Amino acid sequence: MQWGSLNEFLAMGGYGAYVWPSFGATALCMIWEVLLLRRRHAAIRAALHQSAASVEVAS
Amino acid sequence: MSESRATWTKYSSPQAFYPLAGKLIPWFAGLAMICLAAGLYIGFLVAPTDFQQGDSYRIIFVHVPAAWMSMFLYVVMAGWAAVGLGLKARPSFMMAQAIAPTGALFTFLALFTGAFWGKPTWGAWWVWDARLTSELILLFQYAGVMLLHASIDDLRRADRASAVLALVGVVNVPIIYFSVRWWNTLHQGASVSMTAAPKMAATMLSAMGIMALGFWMYSAAVALMRVRCIILERERQASWAQIERGA
Amino acid sequence: MLEIIDVACMRGNRVLFSALNLTVPPGVLVAIVGENGSGKSSLLRLLSGLLPREQGRIRWNGTDIDALDDDYRRHLTYLGHLNGIKDDLTPIENLQISAELFGDDRSSASARGALQAVGLGRHTESLPTRVLSQGQKRRVALARLWLSRRPLWILDEPFAALDDVGTALLTERLSRHLDAGGMAVVATHQAIGVRSESLRSLRLSG
Amino acid sequence: MLEIIDVACMRGNRVLFSALNLTVPPGVLVAIVGENGSGKSSLLRLLSGLLPREQGRIRWNGTDIDALDDDYRRHLTYLGHLNGIKDDLTPIENLQISAELFGDDRSSASARGALQAVGLGRHTESLPTRVLSQGQKRRVALARLWLSRRPLWILDEPFAALDDVGTALLTERLSRHLDAGGMAVVATHQAIGVRSESLRSLRLSG
Amino acid sequence: MSQAGLSAVVRAIVRRDVLLAFRRQADVMTAVFFFVIVASLFPLGVSPEPAVLRMIAPGVLWVAALLSCLLSLGRVFTADYQDGVLEQMVLIPHPLAVLVSAKVFAHWVVSGLPIVVLSLLLGVQFGLEGEALGVLALSLLLGTPALSLIGSIGAALTLGVRGGGMLVALLVLPLFIPVLIFGSGAVSSTVSGIGAEANLSLLGAALVLALPLAPWAAAAAVRIAVE
């Protein structure tokens, strides 16, 4: 383990301003994509529910 | 022969593909999380500081896997497109459509992390180097495929048109790469060259490999999630999709 | 002979028609009628091979049209909603070039003859088609039929924009085509005045 | 009241008609008939002020339409060969926006009502107009008439591409318009089924 | 008879055109991508060296913006002309020049504004920094509306004159040249430390001049086109 303290870890040898945005952007994008997809899936399912319900009412 | 044909048609119909994809997703997602956790652990806590670049080199652990995925996913997308055109199989087109956004995302990430690496190492956010330029063009190609698909109302037409484009583009990717590289070396000396990156220690390499594997699993999981959405959206009125509403 | 077997057509999640069966023997004109949006144009595009079909078979003289490909197209004259003529060319140029492309009689005399037959006088002959009226443009497109020797005609609302004279001329041409053993599939909203023995009608119910 | 006095129309060196006189009193529909190319469309464009006129006068309630300018246009609904709708918008959006532009009733309820009146069902309402059939597109354009309160309608072949149901619907709307004291000038190739007292006809002889 | 106020009509036109643009989202993206791609062609065609790029950057970015504006504008009237919406617009009982301005404004919002924003990013890729970057964006903010306005004349003229269309549009390009010179001049004078005020105020003047005149000319051209 090469990091003396959390601060040292966050500083990344003076390159923190470059390293963390890179990892942060990557993490954000990936999480965002997953969340978006789950929302999309849920929305379609809800829509299917509704249309199914209306079909049942109609018939 | 007839046997294998039967299985093929079984999985080439959306209603068979949908639950299959659903079963696969947790596996890929779990593997992705394990790999990413391990990769980050090795990358940040085990791998030593580079004596030339200092700790900025750690960007490599996202940059390179993202760059690899960006190119790999394009090829996979084009492959599905080819299968779709050849066999007229709808799920293949859906897979191609599902992969494109993830590919574009990784392309963007490669560019972004590359820029954040370039600033400390080269002193510039951007240079018109062969790799960078071809990566930028790859982003345009992804955008083209996605925008073309989005611009056509008729799904069947949209599928086939963007499949043709993806195929033409896959021919172009290596051509671009070599042409830009060649152009670059003609004009200027090797003032910037990524091959001059330091020889990497085994730990660095393994961290990078594990991260890449994690990205790979992530892409598979996300593509399958997206393809499930696409299937449901498209087959909205099909009776099996109605049944699926409870699942 | 054109056979349509169990054909279905789906556009944008909606089934326009399905299990459609139809046979067009020589000498017969099938009028496709139906409400707006019932799928007449789509059916004609299926028949001409422009719209790929997902279900059912279409056979020309016993062979599937997908297998025949160019050999099927060689027997076909299709005229859609769009006139398929170039606005910047004169009627006669338009006609001659399309004759050349489809391998019909391309002499300028017969092109001129066809234009006259369709009721376009000398003074329109040398104008760019762009300045012609709606109905005159349609006539230029229809003039192709006077040159065509092909057995199967697929026409989408050919009478639209035509006046009474134009309608009569076209009806007469259709009759001659049928008499010569030709076949025709015509989408239309109005009655077609050919001999009733050679007229059949298919209603799409949308 | 629309008065057309001694109007002539020349297109490309050819006089289409001259010394044309016509009066359209309230409650009257004038059907403009004539062969293809006789100048029907040109006359309508003259009347609507789209085509500048070189000779003669056109008066609206006694004043020259050139002098009235916007005040004339405020009384006018013109529908040409072209539908004047945006392919990328849905029928309902198209209708609402054009109502807004022309100061007609723009509530979404009345737009929906107009579409229903013109026979476009719910399932077409939310599709882009681009995918509709020829006749359905025409109906979207015609739906404007169900919102229009303007007294003068100028319609160029409104029945083209319509099926029988559509024709009946439009005829009924025209009759109501005339009954309410409206005027209409309609170029057409087919008979218009409004009450014969309110129907006049003008033949352009080409 | 019923009548809509002028402002309601203007709002409706702007709303429709923006709605249309968002309906075909791809369209908005495309104008922007076009700008980016054309700008990226130059490093590829000319030279990737940072010094050279910094020197040609103002000119290249301005030319790319100009072309992108020209091309996207060409479509605005054409589509309306072909589907008959334009002739309906002429019949709206309000001054046509105002209606044309509304269309041009909508066009600028959809395809000019994104370019202004994006120029900041591309400026960085070409090695511009600090003040020069700001002046680039500011010059485009003043310049692109002027381009849209002037371009609308050409776009309208191309409708009417059959065949000869494009030729007339080419007559409009010379009118773009002052805007281009002031715009890229502003940026390059900042780069070389002279200060951009003179060029920027000329650019502003061009915009103020175009604002009333261009819609008037474009409206006349539209009237000819629909006859």
Add this chain to the structure above:
Amino acid sequence: MSQAGLSAVVRAIVRRDVLLAFRRQADVMTAVFFFVIVASLFPLGVSPEPAVLRMIAPGVLWVAALLSCLLSLGRVFTADYQDGVLEQMVLIPHPLAVLVSAKVFAHWVVSGLPIVVLSLLLGVQFGLEGEALGVLALSLLLGTPALSLIGSIGAALTLGVRGGGMLVALLVLPLFIPVLIFGSGAVSSTVSGIGAEANLSLLGAALVLALPLAPWAAAAAVRIAVE
């Protein structure tokens, strides 16, 4: 049934398209004028200094040629698509790829060839001389047909698509880039005395590759468009 030989049909298509181009003469002029104007914008936007101009000349002239080709190409299929001529072409009983090639060839004759000729003039204006000028024209002679071929794919893919015009640019420009690099590379390496053979032969290879593949892809796209 009666049938026309393939060569007669190809000739007829080429003849019609060239005839059409001459019918609207302005159209031919446009591609050419556009080339000239874009090329002339740069001295205005960038810098009028001869040394700078000579350096950027290969890139600028090639980019101008590329854009000009792109723009004129976008129109080729569109007109045919809208007036129904394209669906008739699909029904011609001959291989569609060959018919598409005929159209592309006609397009090149009308708008590529004039650019090749004109580049000699513009090259002189940018201070190119002797061999460089010859290489410029030669590179365009090899490159513009390749551009037309590749561009036809994009043009066909965007038929009937919302907001087609600019989308073409997005789809096609990435595919144009190798041609641009080899083309401008040939000229600039001549200017700097390295010799252009390598670049020229790559350009030739690109043309040879595009010749069979592009019409095939474009034909597939046309079929999709008319369905």
